[in-house]
Amino acid sequence: MSELISMMNIGKEMAIKLTSVGINSPDKLASLGSKQAFLKLKQAYPNVCLVHLYALEGAICNTEFNSLPEDKKKELKEFSDFLKR
Secondary structure, eight states: OHHHHTSTTOOHHHHHHHHHTTOOSHHHHHHHOHHHHHHHHHHHOTTOOHHHHHHHHHHHHTSOGGGSOHHHHHHHHHHHHHHHO
């Protein structure tokens, strides 16, 4: 879990949630990708939101989630909106 916490945008609470759904390392998160990781989180924790998805993508890309490119944010928002249907 400490490896996850060392990633940008991943705090202790997020690391605990990720670990609980089987994502226990930065490599595992990167191999799944932000969308699949978010989907796993959403199934276990229905209250996770778009900001969590941005944070996961930012962690994988080693960038602040609010600095993601606008086209990436749009893509992720469309994915999140799709899951709400």
